[in-house]
Amino acid sequence: xxxxxxxxxxxxxxxxxxxxxxxxxxxxxxxxxxxxxxxxxxxxxxxxxxxxxxxxxxxxxxxxxxxxxxxxxxxxxxxxxxxxxxxxxxxxxxxxxxxxxxxxxxxxxxxxxxxxxxxxxxxxxxxxxxxxxxxxxxxxxxxxxxxxxxxxxxxxxxxxxxxxxxxxxxxxxxxxxxxxxxxxxxxxxxxxxxxxxxxxxxxxxxxxxxxxxxxxxxxxxxxxxxxxxxxxxxxxxxxxxxxxxxxxxxxxxxxxxxxxxxxxxxxxxxxxxxxxxxxxxxxxxxxxxxxxxxxxxxxxxxxxxxxxxxxxxxxxxxxxxxxxxxxxxxxxx
Amino acid sequence: xxxxxxxxxxxxxxxxxxxxxxxxxxxxxxxxxxxxxxxxxxxxxxxxxxxxxxxxxxxxxxxxxxxxxxxxxxxxxxxxxxxxxxxxxxxxxxxxxxxxxxxxxxxxxxxxxxxxxxxxxxxxxxxxxxxxxxxxxxxxxxxxxxxxxxxxxxxxxxxxxxxxxxxxxxxxxxxxxxxxxxxxxxxxxxxxxxxxxxxxxxxxxxxxxxxxxxxxxxxxxxxxxxxxxxxxxxxxxxxxxxxxxxxxxxxxxxxxxxxxxxxxxxxxxxxxxxxxxxxxxxxxxxxxxxxxxxxxxxxxxxxxxxxxxxxxxxxxxxxxxxxxxxxxxxxxxxxxxxxx
Numbered sequence: 001x002x003x004x005x006x007x008x009x010x011x012x013x014x015x016x017x018x019x020x021x022x023x024x025x026x027x028x029x030x031x032x033x034x035x036x037x038x039x040x041x042x043x044x045x046x047x048x049x050x051x052x053x054x055x056x057x058x059x060x061x062x063x064x065x066x067x068x069x070x071x072x073x074x075x076x077x078x079x080x081x082x083x084x085x086x087x088x089x090x091x092x093x094x095x096x097x098x099x100x101x102x103x104x105x106x107x108x109x110x111x112x113x114x115x116x117x118x119x120x121x122x123x124x125x126x127x128x129x130x131x132x133x134x135x136x137x138x139x140x141x142x143x144x145x146x147x148x149x150x151x152x153x154x155x156x157x158x159x160x161x162x163x164x165x166x167x168x169x170x171x172x173x174x175x176x177x178x179x180x181x182x183x184x185x186x187x188x189x190x191x192x193x194x195x196x197x198x199x200x201x202x203x204x205x206x207x208x209x210x211x212x213x214x215x216x217x218x219x220x221x222x223x224x225x226x227x228x229x230x231x232x233x234x235x236x237x238x239x240x241x242x243x244x245x246x247x248x249x250x251x252x253x254x255x256x257x258x259x260x261x262x263x264x265x266x267x268x269x270x271x272x273x274x275x276x277x278x279x280x281x282x283x284x285x286x287x288x289x290x291x292x293x294x295x296x297x298x299x300x301x302x303x304x305x306x307x308x309x310x311x312x313x314x315x316x317x318x319x320x321x322x323x324x325x326x327x328x329x330x331x332x333x
Numbered sequence: 334x335x336x337x338x339x340x341x342x343x344x345x346x347x348x349x350x351x352x353x354x355x356x357x358x359x360x361x362x363x364x365x366x367x368x369x370x371x372x373x374x375x376x377x378x379x380x381x382x383x384x385x386x387x388x389x390x391x392x393x394x395x396x397x398x399x400x401x402x403x404x405x406x407x408x409x410x411x412x413x414x415x416x417x418x419x420x421x422x423x424x425x426x427x428x429x430x431x432x433x434x435x436x437x438x439x440x441x442x443x444x445x446x447x448x449x450x451x452x453x454x455x456x457x458x459x460x461x462x463x464x465x466x467x468x469x470x471x472x473x474x475x476x477x478x479x480x481x482x483x484x485x486x487x488x489x490x491x492x493x494x495x496x497x498x499x500x501x502x503x504x505x506x507x508x509x510x511x512x513x514x515x516x517x518x519x520x521x522x523x524x525x526x527x528x529x530x531x532x533x534x535x536x537x538x539x540x541x542x543x544x545x546x547x548x549x550x551x552x553x554x555x556x557x558x559x560x561x562x563x564x565x566x567x568x569x570x571x572x573x574x575x576x577x578x579x580x581x582x583x584x585x586x587x588x589x590x591x592x593x594x595x596x597x598x599x600x601x602x603x604x605x606x607x608x609x610x611x612x613x614x615x616x617x618x619x620x621x622x623x624x625x626x627x628x629x630x631x632x633x634x635x636x637x638x639x640x641x642x643x644x645x646x647x648x649x650x651x652x653x654x655x656x657x658x659x660x661x662x663x664x665x666x667x668x669x670x671x672x673x
Contacts, residue, residue: 043487070484163647193646197598199396199585203633204649206389207640210380227490227589234505235389256492256591 032061034285035084036278037077038068039097044330045253045274046095049119051331052278053093060286062090066333074098081105081116091115091285093132093278096123115288115302119281120274122309129288129299132280134272135311136167140174143249143270145182146316147175147217150247150267153185156214160205160229161221162196168221171251175219189215194225201228206235209246217267219249226250226257230265239265253317258324261317268318271327276312284310358612362627369634377641384517386637394633395526397603398626399581402533403574404604404613405625410570411550411617412460412467416452417578417604418597419478424449424582426482429592432493438500445586446579452478453575454568461567475601482594491592504588522584529580534622546570550617599650606657607632614664632656 036053038046050066057064067084069076074097082105084092092109096102096118106126109116119132147155157179161168172191179186192208194201201224209215209232218229226248233239233246247267250257260266284305288296291303298307317324373381380386400417407414428445432438452474459470493501507518537543548556549566557563586592609615610631611624632653639649 040483040488043489070487071480072483072488161646190643191646192640193649195599195650197595198589198593199596199600203389203393203636204640206393207386207637210383210386210389211377211641211643213380224595227591231589232389236385254490256490259492259494 032090032289033063033065033087034282035080035087035089035092036064036066036068036281037080037084037092037094038066039072039074039077039095041066041068041070044255045120045272047331047333048274048327049095049278049281050333052275052280053282054278056279056282056286062282062286064282065089069097072097074101078102078105081109085109085112085114089114090289091117091282093117093119093281093285094123094128095120097121099123099125102126110299113301115285115305117281117284117288117305119277120272129302129305130284130307131309132277132284133309133312134314135309136170137174138311139270139272139314140171140176141178142174142314142316143171143219143251143268144175144178146268146318147219147247147249148179148182148186151186151216152183155179155183155186155217156212157186157188157217157219158205158208158212158215159188159191159219159221160194160201160208160225161191163191163193165222171221172219194228196222196224198224198228201225202231202235203228205229205232209233209236209238215246216244217247217249220251223250223252223254226252226260226266226269230260253327255328258317258328261321262319262324264319268316271315271317271323273312273314280310280312359621359624359627362611362624362631366627366630366634369631369638373634373638373641381637381641388518388520388523390633390637392520392523394629395520395522396581396585397600397607397633398526398629399529399577399584400597400600401604401607401611401625401629402529402622403577403581404601405608405611405620405622406546406574406577407467407570408608408613408615409546409550409617409620410567411553412567412570413471413605413615414456414571414574415468415471415601416456416474416478417574418600419475419482420449420452420575420578421582421585421597421600422594423452423478423482424579425586425596426486426491426592426594428582428586429491429493430485432496432500433491435495438497442583445582446576449575449579449582450572453571453573453578456575457568457571460571461564479594486592486594488594492590493592500587501590502587504584504586522588525580525584529577530622530626537622542566542569547618547620550619552618602657603629603632603653606653606660609660609664610656614667615661616664628660 034057036050040046054064067080077094077097078101081092081094092114094102094116102123103126106116106123106128110127115129117129117132122131159172176188189212190208192204194204205218205228220226220229229248233248238244238246250266250269252269253271257269261269288302288305296302296304315323403417404414424445427448428441431441431444456470456474459465460467506521509516510519545561545566548561549563553563585596607628608625611621611628613620635652
């Protein structure tokens with residue numbers, strides 16, 4: 001298990017580092033210090049992100065620290081950003097618990113010439129240098145491609161989602177576009193509102209399967225409905241392998257979901273790459289804090305970073321994928 | 334006045350008023366539920382009336398039912414408990430974390446019960462002894478309990494793969510009842526929910542201490558002058574509510590095999606809607622457990638019908654809000670009429 005985790009980490013790190021570090025012979029000032037600010041500090045997802053941040057920093061001899069609240073308190077995140085700026089760190093990667101709450105702190109950091117970027121959850125109205133994270137449309141395309149490969153034109157899909165959220169709209173749009181291209185005979189039958197509630201997901205998905213028995217895939221547009229959707233397939237007796245099986249496509253890398261994928265309960269899950277988010281965040285901050293002879297065109301005074309958002313991609317995890325075991329052993333910080 | 338009397342202790346006296354109880358709001362609710370059932374059966378005969386669907390509706394509404402009973406109890410004493418969903422999450426997380434740490438099931442259950450009762454006791458003392466508005470107290474508890482649950486879990490699912498199998502199977506267990514050619518599987522959650530409805534209804538109609546809740550809710554001052562221990566009963570109401578929240582947490586944690594800090598989000602709204610629809614009043618002194626059951630059933634049937642009839646998902650949550658607004662409006666009219 002340990003070796004598979006190392007393999008996962010090494011693969012992600014090497015592909016990212018090769019592009020920047022190999023072209024940069026110089027090492028950072030040993031005193032350089034960078035900060036990462038998260039909400040839900042201690043969660044597996046952000047532990048992965050910070051592990052990537054740390055590993056990337058180690059390659060240039062920089063040090064790092066992780067700050068932020070253990071809950072969703074975005075104002076506590078804003079204070080953490082302010083404190084890191086006051087401390088004089090060389091760069092800050094922040095995931096925005098609330099997009100608007102962090103605007104002032106991010107902008108203040110940049111005004112103080114500290115590079116600040118967002119990862120995983122964006123604050124698009126701020127002046128952050130760039131966003132590093134999952135492109136929801138592309139992730140939806142990956143899920144749609146996987147379903148097209150699994151069932152082709154026979155796919156009949158019900159979607160469990162929260163209406164009105166841009167992130168989920170983009171995922172569903174990517175999913176739909178991929179199906180149209182790769183399996184034009186596949187159909188999206190209906191959508192249900194799970195209200196973002198694990199408890200609510202079960203009754204609405206059960207009713208959906210009763211109302212539309214032709215459905216053979218439930219696509220979960222976000223992290224919460226997966227367990228409810230799986231329970232719904234059991235409620236209607238369509239959880240076992242065979243012609244009537246309903247495949248649940250989850251959108252989470254929580255351990256119980258990964259265990260379910262490994263057991264074959266879930267058809268697959270969309271796995272984001274928080275480790276890569278950490279790696280790329282550090283590398284972009286490092287680049288921004290080391291201006292070359294030619295300043296950034298978009299952020300004068302800083303080094304170059306991409307002007308477009310940086311997509312860290314997803315992987316569709318199915319039973320037997322070695323990345324499952326790696327993800328089930330999250331880093332302890 | 335008739336509706337109000339139907340939900341007060343007098344309504345359960347073995348007199349002509351018993352008929353009044355049957356012909357009041359609960360009777361209307363029975364008719365509404367039957368009407369919804371018939372409409373859905375006519376519109377979706379292929380899907381709605383199947384045992385699989387009805388079983389899912391009835392068993393999955395059990396969680397909301399227990400929470401709604403908790404809400405009804407505090408509404409009777411002129412309180413409100415906005416923290417029911419958050420305390421549910423905190424109790425669930427507590428039990429799951431202990432089970433994951435290989436604590437025995439009884440220890441985990443007792444710890445969950447202790448946490449729920451502590452929240453209930455805090456609510457009860459702040460409302461009954463300190464005299465802070467129930468809305469404010471339980472709003473605060475809502476944030477505190479959810480916050481602690483989130484911090485304890487960092488927002489993640491807490492699974493407990495090494496817990497005894499009987500506990501993880503319990504929440505999904507079905508009693509097999511022969512139906513000639515095969516069996517009907519009757520979920521244990523449904524049996525527990527219905528049993529608690531019957532037992533609680535009986536206790537509220539026959540046990541003097543619980544009947545006194547109505548007097549406290551109708552007029553705290555009058556109840557105090559009558560020698561009723563108002564503070565003690567107020568605290569007891571919040572503790573009793575916490576007990577039902579704990580029951581829900583146990584069933585939900587067992588059924589889903591995970592503890593989760595986001596369990597019960599919005600549960601207070603559904604519970605409030607069901608309780609008020611069922612005859613409870615925000616002005617206190619009224620409430621009916623069977624009525625609450627009918628209110629929960631109505632909301633569950635509406636929710637099921639929404640999906641069955643391909644309702645626009647954007648309107649799903651609004652439908653519960655509309656039911657709540659109508660119920661509160663009717664309740665306000667009733668209170669106004671009674672005071673005149």
